[in-house]
Amino acid sequence: MSTSVDVTLSVNGERVARRVEARRHLVDFLRLDLGLTGTHTGCEHGVCGACTVRVDGVIVRGCLVLAASLDGATVETIEGLTESGEIADLQTAFVERNAAQCGFCTPAMLLTAADLLSAAARDGAVPSREAIREHIAGNYCRCTGYHAIVDAIETVATARAGKGRS
Amino acid sequence: MKSPPLGYVRAMDMPDVFRLRANAGPDARVLAGGQSLLPTLAFRLSDPGTLIDITRVDALRGIRLVADGALRVGALTTHAELGRDALVRVRVPVLADAVGLIAHPAIRNRGTIGGSLAYADPAAELPAVCVALDAVVIAVGPAGERRIAARDFLTGLFTTALAGDELIAAVEFRPMPGRRTVIHELARRSGDYAMAGIVLAAGPGTPTHDPRPVFFGVGDRPILATRAAACLAVGGAAALAAAQAALDGDLDPPSDQHGGPAFKRQLARVLLARAVNSLIDARDAR
Structure with a gap:
């Protein structure tokens, strides 16, 4: 019974092959093995949401996924999304609205907000403030009181919908 | 908050699952979505030695209609898949309604219906839905398949009728034309486990026809409130108050946090x- 596992996966568009400890979760794999420290280690039991990343196109809790189980998977982190420019408008809005204070929750909050915005774009709708709050309810922020974060997400949702129509 | 040292093996089909499980010994655990198992490992509440990853076993996937008109939902169906599936929306819409109450989007993308039933948390939504709809859990082991009514499957606190060498293959929901089912719960924060919840199925026709109220978060498993159901079935203006009073006899809730x-x-x-x-x-x- 092996306690180490060979995996090959795509991380932010780059092929990565590593031998990982079976117990190593995805956040530790990203931070410790690959040096991608934009994904944060918070509670490590699935409550705080600070480790949110994309696996195969959908958001997941990085601390609740074993790296060993990801052979063949596609992983995207805040570093990848920043580099591609996919969420540049969202990041600008977070700065303008002061939606990041200490910044610990911010990368995961951006990933979760991007998930809502892409679902909204598919449906051709601007999410309500209530729907925004519901979607980010699993991402804890201890600084902002969430209001500025909701503002920023709403701003981008409205702007993107306007562009879609014109 | 790190898991204990683990072994990890990946099953590719059902014979693989049974072989790996037989080799790994009785403490080994099946890894599906991992959304409850991994936190218990992080807290070191369990030390299974080996995890058997079943997520690549295609036989455990898929949502389809079977011969008798029942909807068969594969054990590896994620909450997110359940929530957006067209057949589920038409045939068993309360399943999709329940998904909106389970945790958060990132967790719904990994957690599975089979995992929820096998874990048997008494405050979880899907086991209560399965009991209210009289669903059938299909267990599979080396000897073949076994059909178990959901109410018999959930035997107590985090305890099920699964044998040591079995796992859940699927859950079947038989057609119930005209029957309506609703789910409600009370939680302090969106996405938390409910302090208490109810799944109520009734009909066809009026809500007094064969009502089946099942509560979760108020016992060691989903509780069918038979006395309250009898009061509701009587109908009339006083039925609800009588049913509410009858809950004292149906429920014996333990204290919790x-x-x-x-x-x-x-x-x-x-x-x-x-x-x-x-x-x-x-x-x-209507």
């Missing part, structure tokens, strides 16, 4: 009223 038995009973009465009223509203809206 949310409150004591009296508090839980009060939540159950409120939930019963909300569920009955939403069934009436749904009927009036």
